[in-house]
Amino acid sequence: MTMDDNQFTFDKITSDLTHHIRINKGFLIWMGFLTVSLMVCLYAYSIQLRTGLGVAGIRDYVTWGMYLANFVFFVAASLIGMLISAVLGLIGMKWLTPITRIAETIAVAFAAVAGLVIVSDMGRPERLVYVFLYGRPQSPILWDVTVITTYLVLSLLLLFLPLIADMAIIHRKVDRLPSWLKPIYKVLSLNFTDNPQQNKIINRAIRTLLILLIPAALSIHTVTSWLFAVTSRAGWDSTVFGPYFVSGAFVAGSAAVIIAMFFFRKNYKLQNYLTDLHFNNMGKVLATVSLVYLYFNINEFLVPGYKLKRADAVHLHELFAGKDTLLFWVVQIGGLILPILFMLFHRFRKPLPIMLISVAVLIAAWFKRYIIVIPTQEHPFLPIQHVPQNFVHYSPTLIETMITIAPFILVLIIITLISKFFPVIPLHETAREKGIEHFKFD
Amino acid sequence: MRFINLFIILYVCSIGMTVSAQTWVVPDDQKTVVAPFLFTPEMQKQGEQIYLKNCQSCHGLMGKDNWAKLTPPPGDLSKELAQKQPDGELFYRITVGKAPMPEFRNILSEDERWWVIAYMRSYNPKYIQPNPATKASFAGRIVTLDMKYDDLGKKVVVTANEELKDGQSVHAAGVEVALFVKRFFGKLQVGELKTTNDKGLAIFEFPADLPGNKEGYVEVSAMVNDPKNIMKTTGAIATLAIGKPTDMPSLTEGRAWWATRGKAPVWIILTYTLSVIIVWGFIFYIVYSILKIRKVKKINL
Numbered sequence: 001m002t003m004d005d006n007q008f009t010f011d012k013i014t015s016d017l018t019h020h021i022r023i024n025k026g027f028l029i030w031m032g033f034l035t036v037s038l039m040v041c042l043y044a045y046s047i048q049l050r051t052g053l054g055v056a057g058i059r060d061y062v063t064w065g066m067y068l069a070n071f072v073f074f075v076a077a078s079l080i081g082m083l084i085s086a087v088l089g090l091i092g093m094k095w096l097t098p099i100t101r102i103a104e105t106i107a108v109a110f111a112a113v114a115g116l117v118i119v120s121d122m123g124r125p126e127r128l129v130y131v132f133l134y135g136r137p138q139s140p141i142l143w144d145v146t147v148i149t150t151y152l153v154l155s156l157l158l159l160f161l162p163l164i165a166d167m168a169i170i171h172r173k174v175d176r177l178p179s180w181l182k183p184i185y186k187v188l189s190l191n192f193t194d195n196p197q198q199n200k201i202i203n204r205a206i207r208t209l210l211i212l213l214i215p216a217a218l219s220i221h222t223v224t225s226w227l228f229a230v231t232s233r234a235g236w237d238s239t240v241f242g243p244y245f246v247s248g249a250f251v252a253g254s255a256a257v258i259i260a261m262f263f264f265r266k267n268y269k270l271q272n273y274l275t276d277l278h279f280n281n282m283g284k285v286l287a288t289v290s291l292v293y294l295y296f297n298i299n300e301f302l303v304p305g306y307k308l309k310r311a312d313a314v315h316l317h318e319l320f321a322g323k324d325t326l327l328f329w330v331v332q333i334g335g336l337i338l339p340i341l342f343m344l345f346h347r348f349r350k351p352l353p354i355m356l357i358s359v360a361v362l363i364a365a366w367f368k369r370y371i372i373v374i375p376t377q378e379h380p381f382l383p384i385q386h387v388p389q390n391f392v393h394y395s396p397t398l399i400e401t402m403i404t405i406a407p408f409i410l411v412l413i414i415i416t417l418i419s420k421f422f423p424v425i426p427l428h429e430t431a432r433e434k435g436i437e438h439f440k441f442d
Numbered sequence: 443m444r445f446i447n448l449f450i451i452l453y454v455c456s457i458g459m460t461v462s463a464q465t466w467v468v469p470d471d472q473k474t475v476v477a478p479f480l481f482t483p484e485m486q487k488q489g490e491q492i493y494l495k496n497c498q499s500c501h502g503l504m505g506k507d508n509w510a511k512l513t514p515p516p517g518d519l520s521k522e523l524a525q526k527q528p529d530g531e532l533f534y535r536i537t538v539g540k541a542p543m544p545e546f547r548n549i550l551s552e553d554e555r556w557w558v559i560a561y562m563r564s565y566n567p568k569y570i571q572p573n574p575a576t577k578a579s580f581a582g583r584i585v586t587l588d589m590k591y592d593d594l595g596k597k598v599v600v601t602a603n604e605e606l607k608d609g610q611s612v613h614a615a616g617v618e619v620a621l622f623v624k625r626f627f628g629k630l631q632v633g634e635l636k637t638t639n640d641k642g643l644a645i646f647e648f649p650a651d652l653p654g655n656k657e658g659y660v661e662v663s664a665m666v667n668d669p670k671n672i673m674k675t676t677g678a679i680a681t682l683a684i685g686k687p688t689d690m691p692s693l694t695e696g697r698a699w700w701a702t703r704g705k706a707p708v709w710i711i712l713t714y715t716l717s718v719i720i721v722w723g724f725i726f727y728i729v730y731s732i733l734k735i736r737k738v739k740k741i742n743l
Contacts, residue, residue, distance in 0.1 A: 137711050138701075138707070138710055146714075153725055164732075190732070190736045191738075195738055198735050201738070202732075205728045205732060212724055216721065385542055386542055
């Protein structure tokens with residue numbers, strides 16, 4: 001399948017990377033499906049708005065239910081933009097070029113929706129502004145809101161900057177664009193003409209962004225972990241929660257990127273650009289971050305398990321051999337240990353197997369957040385006396401489940417729109433790397 | 443044999459528990475107890491305040507059926523189940539409580555407990571108050587406490603006086619007295635119960651290190667322990683300078699992690715603001731430089 005670099009001409013690259021930018025039947029059906037599903041879920045949310053949070057399974061014991069697990073998951077998945085673009089990019093891994101935009105798209109989609117996910121956990125969402133009006137600078141909640149907003153803006157800029165050159169090329173060279181798209185491209189391409197001065201500005205801005213992105217991304221997930229770790233509750237009271245969350249986030253994000261790569265490659269016919277090499281390498285990245293995550297998992301469970309302080313003992317027992325056992329071991333073995341073992345072998349890092357592994361990892365990653373958030377709250381230090389059973393044992397309701405699914409649909413919509421109307425793979429950069437130095441701009 | 447013993451113990455316990463879980467027996471002599479005064483609108487108003495502060499969290503608002511979901515259910519006190527009981531029965535229940543209903547013996551004074559009942563009864567149009575118990579018709583002992591502090595011995599001396607039928611006052615022996623100090627969340631008992639001696643005295647050692655306010659004042663009260671409610675008693679209360687002077691600034695007085703926004707530690711405000719300014723400074727700079735891209739072309743044309 002792979003071609004030599006000299007077989008890539010400018011016209012071929014442009015056509016390969018932009019031929020999917022058109023409104024076809026498949027797209028309309030897919031978007032229609034997403035929109036209808038979203039409407040159904042929004043209807044569930046409208047019930048919650050009218051009736052109150054009581055329609056969800058959260059009660060006085062478990063006040064942070066699936067919504068919070070979902071929030072942590074979304075923040076986690078958004079972190080991948082930073083790993084791929086900033087960390088690996090700054091090190092200078094050239095093979096990443098075709099993957100960077102996919103990673104950034106995922107980062108933007110998840111970060112943008114994460115803010116909405118947290119609103120789903122609010123009984124009075126119209127009071128969200130109070131966080132800004134009355135927020136305390138001592139509170140991790142304010143930090144969280146701040147860093148997520150910052151990270152979202154940084155990711156948007158990082159998505160946009162490399163697009164400038166691409167849009168300049170497209171609106172000049174690609175004729176069969178939908179007519180309403182052209183003027184948008186023209187405005188967004190900011191009169192770019194591949195002028196060295198312009199390239200210098202863009203490259204400088206990208207470099208600055210990449211450097212800013214690292215602390216911002218580390219902060220968003222570290223602060224999210226602090227929402228838990230600053231309490232003294234069993235299962236949350238941990239000093240390694242920051243890195244534990246960050247490494248877990250890389251696992252979820254890498255899996256999401258691999259899945260997206262697989263579908264873009266197939267649907268947009270990008271086999272020449274997203275090659276087996278990219279899947280193989282991303283498989284290695286996923287295996288590496290999974291190993292790091294495994295290391296933190298061992299820390300998280302072995303150390304409290306050795307000391308067995310009373311509250312920890314109850315908590316760990318529920319996980320290892322109690323109420324949450326099945327979920328816990330399925331997630332740990334099926335979502336972490338087995339994938340690591342598989343990914344050690346080259347044959348499992350081919351596109352289809354690594355995509356399937358990634359799906360398993362991503363699903364497990366969601367349930368892992370569930371395990372982190374919920375069981376702890378079922379064992380309060382000061383139990384309330386004579387409470388109804390549904391206080392003690394959390395079980396999500398149907399409405400709650402639909403409200404939890406809604407953000408996923410929204411993420412798919414955002415990713416679909418961005419990938420549909422812009423090249424999934426950076427056009428200008430790819431051409432450069434294939435040795436096409438300058439474009440002829442009129 | 444062992445097994446049978448164990449079985450019997452378990453059996454007895456379980457019966458005991460079932461019975462105690464279901465019944466809340468008021469002794470017969472308590473049912474007939476009546477308030478020592480006629481209820482007035484004033485008292486109902488006082489009672490409402492006490493109710494809102496001490497009872498509403500469980501029993502909900504009167505007549506609204508919105509009590510807390512507890513087992514057994516507290517119920518709405520304006521309704522039949524409570525209102526059909528005589529005053530004495532209500533008074534007894536409020537006095538001794540039964541888990542999860544707290545006992546208010548040491549939390550509310552007798553008068554206060556009657557005021558709450560006065561308030562409860564204001565929701566019952568059919569209620570007619572029985573004649574108040576007058577001192578003269580009261581058959582039991584009438585005991586009044588007096589309290590003073592013995593500086594030399596560092597002791598609180600409580601004197602119990604009894605009013606006899608002929609109006610004479612004598613030292614009351616054999617009266618159980620409990621001593622309390624007022625703390626933030628209620629009254630704290632000091633030492634054990636003491637029984638008055640022949641001279642009507644009960645003497646309490648007062649701990650030297652009990653924190654008082656800035657000047658060392660603590661509110662001390664003495665009460666007769668009369669669980670069966672067979673006496674008519676008046677306690678003694680005094681604010682004495684016998685605590686350890688303690689000047690504890692409130693935990694939220696200065697700047698702290700847990701304080702309000704206005705009292706955030708300076709270094710947190712600085713770190714937070716600086717980080718935001720620096721990062722967003724860069725962001726604005728980047729946006730500004732992006733806008734410059736447009737102009738570059740014009741220059742080069």
